[in-house]
Amino acid sequence: EPLNSDYDLTKPITSTSGLRQGLTSYGDAHFSLFLRKVFIKALGYSEDALSRPIVGIINTFSGFNPCHANVPQLIEAAKRGVQLNGGLAVEFPTISVHESFSHPTSMFLRNLMSMDTEEMIRAQPLDACIMIGGCDKTVPAQLMGGISANKPILPLITGPMLPGSNRGQRIGACTDCRNNWAAFRAGEIDLEEISAINEELAPTIGTCGVMGTASTMACVTAALGMMPLRGASAPAVSSARLRIAEETGANAVALAKVGRKPQDVLTKESFLNAITVLQAIGGSTNAVVHLLAIANRHPALTGVITLQTIEEVGRKTPLLVDLKPSGDNYMDDFHNAGGMLRLLHELRPLLHLSAMTITGQTLGEVLDASQSKRPSFAQKIIRPLSDPLFPSSSLVVLHGNLAPDGAVTKASASKYRSLLSHTGPAVVFENSADLAQRIDDPNLAVTKDSVLVLKGIGPVGNPGMPEAGMIPIPKKLAGAGVKDMLRLSDGRMSGTAGGTIILHISPEAVLPESPFGIVETGDLITCEIETRRLHLDVPDQVIQARIQARKQKVTGEVEQRQRRRGYRGLYERSVNQAQDGADFDFLTAKGV
Ligand code: FES
Ligand code: MG
Numbered sequence: 001e002p003l004n005s006d007y008d009l010t011k012p013i014t015s016t017s018g019l020r021q022g023l024t025s026y027g028d029a030h031f032s033l034f035l036r037k038v039f040i041k042a043l044g045y046s047e048d049a050l051s052r053p054i055v056g057i058i059n060t061f062s063g064f065n066p067c068h069a070n071v072p073q074l075i076e077a078a079k080r081g082v083q084l085n086g087g088l089a090v091e092f093p094t095i096s097v098h099e100s101f102s103h104p105t106s107m108f109l110r111n112l113m114s115m116d117t118e119e120m121i122r123a124q125p126l127d128a129c130i131m132i133g134g135c136d137k138t139v140p141a142q143l144m145g146g147i148s149a150n151k152p153i154l155p156l157i158t159g160p161m162l163p164g165s166n167r168g169q170r171i172g173a174c175t176d177c178r179n180n181w182a183a184f185r186a187g188e189i190d191l192e193e194i195s196a197i198n199e200e201l202a203p204t205i206g207t208c209g210v211m212g213t214a215s216t217m218a219c220v221t222a223a224l225g226m227m228p229l230r231g232a233s234a235p236a237v238s239s240a241r242l243r244i245a246e247e248t249g250a251n252a253v254a255l256a257k258v259g260r261k262p263q264d265v266l267t268k269e270s271f272l273n274a275i276t277v278l279q280a281i282g283g284s285t286n287a288v289v290h291l292l293a294i295a296n297r298h299p300a301l302t303g304v305i306t307l308q309t310i311e312e313v314g315r316k317t318p319l320l321v322d323l324k325p326s327g328d329n330y331m332d333d334f335h336n337a338g339g340m341l342r343l344l345h346e347l348r349p350l351l352h353l354s355a356m357t358i359t360g361q362t363l364g365e366v367l368d369a370s371q372s373k374r375p376s377f378a379q380k381i382i383r384p385l386s387d388p389l390f391p392s393s394s395l396v397v398l399h400g401n402l403a404p405d406g407a408v409t410k411a412s413a414s415k416y417r418s419l420l421s422h423t424g425p426a427v428v429f430e431n432s433a434d435l436a437q438r439i440d441d442p443n444l445a446v447t448k449d450s451v452l453v454l455k456g457i458g459p460v461g462n463p464g465m466p467e468a469g470m471i472p473i474p475k476k477l478a479g480a481g482v483k484d485m486l487r488l489s490d491g492r493m494s495g496t497a498g499g500t501i502i503l504h505i506s507p508e509a510v511l512p513e514s515p516f517g518i519v520e521t522g523d524l525i526t527c528e529i530e531t532r533r534l535h536l537d538v539p540d541q542v543i544q545a546r547i548q549a550r551k552q553k554v555t556g557e558v559e560q561r562q563r564r565r566g567y568r569g570l571y572e573r574s575v576n577q578a579q580d581g582a583d584f585d586f587l588t589a590k591g592v
Helices: 003-007 029-041 071-084 106-123 138-149 175-185 191-200 213-223 239-258 268-280 286-295 307-316 331-336 339-350 363-369 432-438 475-479 540-563 566-574
Strands: 054-059 088-093 128-133 153-157 164-166 169-171 395-400 403-410 421-429 451-454 487-489 501-503 524-528 533-536
Touching: 003 029, 054 071, 054 106, 054 239, 071 088, 071 128, 071 239, 106 138, 106 566, 128 138, 128 239, 138 153, 138 213, 138 286, 153 213, 153 239, 164 191, 175 191, 175 475, 213 268, 213 286, 213 339, 268 286, 268 307, 268 339, 286 307, 307 395, 307 403, 339 363, 421 432, 451 524, 540 566
Parallel strands: 054 088, 054 128, 128 153, 395 533, 421 451, 451 487, 487 501
Antiparallel strands: 164 169, 395 403, 403 501, 421 524, 524 533
């Protein structure tokens, strides 16, 4: 067709590719397209360029986001891939969310980022969209938004940072941030050393270099079939990372041409594969919340992928990857050991090989095609199925009268195995401020057998479900050598943290009907990982009476949330509980 056929008023505009998408703004579709071309030509594009498949590239660079510092280079490489393959690449911004610069929490902003992503993908005339993300909340936000927008999407990960070094030992953000800080608190290392360590924990740009949330979500995204397998682990500063970006550009043009949408690609089997990988890598507990939120954006998967699915897959899946915090190594080691390609070959008997990927090949076909490239050299990072690090269920889902809607723990990161079946008296902190005030009080009545309980850090409570669930060991016990205790909260913890820590207790404490909200200091709590049981050893009538009494007390707070202004008001009124992904209820696929 001649390039100016767009202006033939005798023919309706029927194509929905490129600039021809969604031409309803002025009633007159020809005029709408004419105006679009006026404005995009201001950027210097020719009719030839504008006749190509348009690939949007989401730019999440921010001066406050070191995990995304390589985004400009990735955009350049992705553009090269798009344009060498006959497409037109157009970048545009969305918000960027970094863990440390997102007050009150990055999780508070995840849903906002997902809305930004969804609406900008929907609003703009693009045939496919490369979504560049990396830091913990960004990849989930982009998948949630991209699945809801349901145009062809291609996640592109910024990649992990390299490890640093302290006195001859490798260190890396952020498992070693926590270990070393705990050692400093316990007086084991001095001010000079902790200052030196501070300089080395994040020695390059990129995402945290252990199996924290960012790395977990990168592996899970690859397992979902949404990106090249090497894209999960190539370091942020590597040239491999740039080649993956170029490849993503090429894939985007192909995907734009066939119009393959995420809701077509993703099925129950894709999520079962993702959860298998999550369990095998000893992935972050946060990924449980994110995966539920992501699945609940898909109309065919809401209510299909649940906490129960995480638990069922876990029982069949051993821990194979020896990375911090469950093991000893860094993402860099995982990449050099063969990364996701090697892991998926090891996990093959447990995978659903018929699951589709964005390339149009099934996962089985992807693995078959890579058979000759299958890494088989000796290494210690990715274990074979026959010799796992932990037999099954690195992530465990618990239920009981204390968590009727569930709770999650990373059993593989427990430091004292005896705590995996434990009964002890609760020491209750009503919220983070209360914790900060009393945890190191030398007079706090606490022993190594106490159960530390932190309330008020759930989705609504703080708000945004902060990563405060790794309650510090009280200083007097830490000083006496105690390294782990049973700790309970309705919040999250960093994917880089470890210990016997029960998280995401649901319903969260601030909700008037929450049994977790009525726990008192001295109550006995039993946690049995083997039977998946989290129990408050208090008679039912007492629990019910306490809940009734508390309901009266919190009516003021509930009313205040109804009146709260701004995004925080929207958040507190709309966020659902951890077992549903802590998404806004109105964003899930339940709505029409
Ligand atoms: Fe961005 Fe850890 S702070 S990945
Ligand atoms: Mg994190």
